[in-house]
Amino acid sequence: MTLALGVLPWHAPYWAVLQQYIVHKRVPQALLISGNPGLGKQQLALQFAAALLCDHRTPDDQACGHCNSCLLQKAGTHPDFISVQPEAEGKGIGIDLIRLLLPKLALKPHGEGFRIVVIRPAELLNNAAANAFLKCLEEPNERTVIILVTANAGRLPATIISRCQQLKIIPPPRALVTEWLIQQQVRADHAILLNMAQGSPLLALQYAEENSLALRNQCFGEWMGIARQQCNPVTVAEHWQKLPSAPLLNWISSWVADLIKSYYSVQRTHFYNPDLQPLLQELQKQLDLTGLFALYDVLLTAQKQLHTQLNKQLLFEVILIHWFNLGDT
Numbered sequence: 001m002t003l004a005l006g007v008l009p010w011h012a013p014y015w016a017v018l019q020q021y022i023v024h025k026r027v028p029q030a031l032l033i034s035g036n037p038g039l040g041k042q043q044l045a046l047q048f049a050a051a052l053l054c055d056h057r058t059p060d061d062q063a064c065g066h067c068n069s070c071l072l073q074k075a076g077t078h079p080d081f082i083s084v085q086p087e088a089e090g091k092g093i094g095i096d097l098i099r100l101l102l103p104k105l106a107l108k109p110h111g112e113g114f115r116i117v118v119i120r121p122a123e124l125l126n127n128a129a130a131n132a133f134l135k136c137l138e139e140p141n142e143r144t145v146i147i148l149v150t151a152n153a154g155r156l157p158a159t160i161i162s163r164c165q166q167l168k169i170i171p172p173p174r175a176l177v178t179e180w181l182i183q184q185q186v187r188a189d190h191a192i193l194l195n196m197a198q199g200s201p202l203l204a205l206q207y208a209e210e211n212s213l214a215l216r217n218q219c220f221g222e223w224m225g226i227a228r229q230q231c232n233p234v235t236v237a238e239h240w241q242k243l244p245s246a247p248l249l250n251w252i253s254s255w256v257a258d259l260i261k262s263y264y265s266v267q268r269t270h271f272y273n274p275d276l277q278p279l280l281q282e283l284q285k286q287l288d289l290t291g292l293f294a295l296y297d298v299l300l301t302a303q304k305q306l307h308t309q310l311n312k313q314l315l316f317e318v319i320l321i322h323w324f325n326l327g328d329t
């Protein structure tokens with residue numbers, strides 16, 4: 001993904017808040033940046049960290065990009081920048097990582113300025129790690145700023161949330177994102193991409209770059225095939241378990257939500273997938289509403305299980321067999 005430097009257009013109001021912290025020298029010691037995936041939370045966190053560490057900020061208080069501190073950050077060797085992330089994909093942030101952090105925080109920062117700790121994704125702090133981490137928040141060291149980044153603040157303990165200043169990023173207005181997607185030279189249908197990405201610009205861009213619309217349409221074809229009893233749910237699950245699960249579950253949930261909307265004759269413009277509306281409308285006539293609600297519940301449960309070590313084949317089999325049986329009524 002290639003992105004221009006500088007504050008992203010939809011971050012302007014959030015940057016204004018962060019900038020005020022710098023201008024008034026009232027930087028919170030713990031900041032929680034939350035919002036859906038694809039809104040650029042990490043980029044904002046890192047831009048703020050870079051600005052706090054920079055020796056010669058620009059007039060609008062962003063990092064200059066070429067002072068000694070900025071160069072050390074770019075090289076990933078700044079002694080006062082600490083990043084805490086899971087050691088591998090699919091893993092949590094365990095107590096070992098927090099135990100490594102605690103002695104570092106007990107010391108003064110190396111330089112005269114701030115020391116920044118960025119924890120991402122913060123919802124992956126397991127219970128033991130979260131409890132150990134609370135100590136950092138309760139006894140903040142001088143000049144230390146802890147930035148937590150999360151797509152799921154609801155999974156963080158209330159004891160952590162209550163000690164943080166919160167910055168919630170919400171999906172930006174469609175017109176702004178459409179203009180930005182045009183600047184990024186995205187040619188695929190912006191409205192469909194944004195619906196698929198639930199309004200998140202970076203996710204829409206990623207979908208465009210990965211040609212996810214074709215994949216989504218292929219999956220929808222298989223999904224419809226199961227409803228028509230033409231495809232075997234176990235065979236389709238075998239294909240789907242190899243695909244990225246999080247977007248796929250979002251897409252399935254949006255198809256089911258649109259089927260429920262069809263049942264209530266909701267207008268096409270309010271559909272998550274307006275392009276699929278004629279097919280969904282037709283299909284809905286053969287389906288039972290109670291069964292659709294039950295399937296929606298199954299999907300919500302599946303989404304909560306995504307971060308656990310689950311068997312994806314089994315996960316999709318449960319969903320697709322449920323769906324197959326709905327079509328059989």
Ligand SMILES: [Zn+2]
Pocket residue numbers: 054055056057063064065066067068069070
């Ligand atoms: Zn600088």
